[in-house]
Amino acid sequence: MKRAADFPILSRPVRGKRLAYLDNAATTHKPERVIEAESAFYRESNANIHRGVHWLSQHATDLYEGARERVRGFLNAARADEIVFTRGTTEAINLVAFSWGRANLKAGDEIVLTEMEHHSNIVPWQLVCAQTGATIKVVPITDAGELRLDVYESLLGPRTKLVAIGHVSNALGTINPVARMIEKAHAVGALALVDGAQAVAHLPVDVRALGCDFYAFSGHKLYGPTGIGALYARRELLGAMPPWQGGGDMILTVAFEGSTWAEPPARFEAGTPNIAGAVGLAAAIDYLDEAGLEAAAAHEDALLAHATAEIRKLPGIRLYGTAARKSGILSFTVDGIHPHDLGTILDSEGVAIRAGHHCAMPVMTRFGIPGTARASFALYNDERDVAALIAAIAKAQKLFGTEAAA
Numbered sequence: 001m002k003r004a005a006d007f008p009i010l011s012r013p014v015r016g017k018r019l020a021y022l023d024n025a026a027t028t029h030k031p032e033r034v035i036e037a038e039s040a041f042y043r044e045s046n047a048n049i050h051r052g053v054h055w056l057s058q059h060a061t062d063l064y065e066g067a068r069e070r071v072r073g074f075l076n077a078a079r080a081d082e083i084v085f086t087r088g089t090t091e092a093i094n095l096v097a098f099s100w101g102r103a104n105l106k107a108g109d110e111i112v113l114t115e116m117e118h119h120s121n122i123v124p125w126q127l128v129c130a131q132t133g134a135t136i137k138v139v140p141i142t143d144a145g146e147l148r149l150d151v152y153e154s155l156l157g158p159r160t161k162l163v164a165i166g167h168v169s170n171a172l173g174t175i176n177p178v179a180r181m182i183e184k185a186h187a188v189g190a191l192a193l194v195d196g197a198q199a200v201a202h203l204p205v206d207v208r209a210l211g212c213d214f215y216a217f218s219g220h221k222l223y224g225p226t227g228i229g230a231l232y233a234r235r236e237l238l239g240a241m242p243p244w245q246g247g248g249d250m251i252l253t254v255a256f257e258g259s260t261w262a263e264p265p266a267r268f269e270a271g272t273p274n275i276a277g278a279v280g281l282a283a284a285i286d287y288l289d290e291a292g293l294e295a296a297a298a299h300e301d302a303l304l305a306h307a308t309a310e311i312r313k314l315p316g317i318r319l320y321g322t323a324a325r326k327s328g329i330l331s332f333t334v335d336g337i338h339p340h341d342l343g344t345i346l347d348s349e350g351v352a353i354r355a356g357h358h359c360a361m362p363v364m365t366r367f368g369i370p371g372t373a374r375a376s377f378a379l380y381n382d383e384r385d386v387a388a389l390i391a392a393i394a395k396a397q398k399l400f401g402t403e404a405a406a
């Protein structure tokens, strides 16, 4: 898949070297088409939405609502009003925690999470549990970085009100069997939320086929702008949920005696939203559609397999996350070199990776390490990026005198 030329930033050298950008799980780069869509919005279509009687406002509203329809199609939701625009995955999960959670959870209720969740699918639940008296149960992971489904089933029961699971782990790359897990959650009467931040750019997502009640994702992980993402939620749930932020656009009537709320999704979009971001997100979905999500995933899988085979040839490498079903993430440590030192040396070679706990501290605790180095792939990466990664690791081992370590 030859897509690098679509991404202007990839042609800039970094530290005098060709950039090998392997930090895609943190954020992806943007193709010219997305950059152009966002800047064209400001050049030609900018106005505030939903409230103007003038032409430009109606035009901007059409673009914003058109982007919502684009997201609906992307997730195969039944209706566009099941899509709430948010700043990203984090805000989408907080919306569910603070709207649905505060209204529906009470002492004695349980929320089931997994040990591989990103902090943004842990901390909002801790905050809402502190306010409601509900508690959290955690599905542990195996040495390979897969969920213990037997334990998952044993944690489910009449107290379970919500199961919140990552579709793909950002620390390990594991693809979780979410459809099966959702079915089990529903069997005990619980709702299911899926954190799709790491999935949407790599797997086709069909919220109706998955059967989830909530699905959260961020635009910037799928070649779209930062500051825009979405929450999918079933219409009946959204309709019964109270607002969690107040302001313009989310009301029907306002009086000092009391106010009434707009229907979803407006009820959950208080204030002027990221209109240009939504337009950019729609352009990113168009781009991904055109490139072909399945072709992109096959390309990334091949690169991951190649990188995994190559890194295993080096001495002193430990891999974290060796699940049978994985997305394009290679998490590893190198004996004798702290991940941050490794990241710094790789950076000096133009190789951009992530080093640390990846906002998944419980995963690091599970494996007894402070952090890992993480290389993550996107559709524009190629074998030169893998070669640069491997060569830079070998160079770091030479510098640290660990190249002979077994």
Ligand code: PMP
Pocket: 025, 026, 087, 088, 089, 090, 091, 118, 120, 121, 166, 168, 169, 170, 195, 197, 198, 218, 359
């Ligand atoms: N969940 C997962 C699995 C992630 O990888 C991330 C981003 N690293 C998030 C949630 C949070 O996404 P955002 O920062 O875009 O809100």
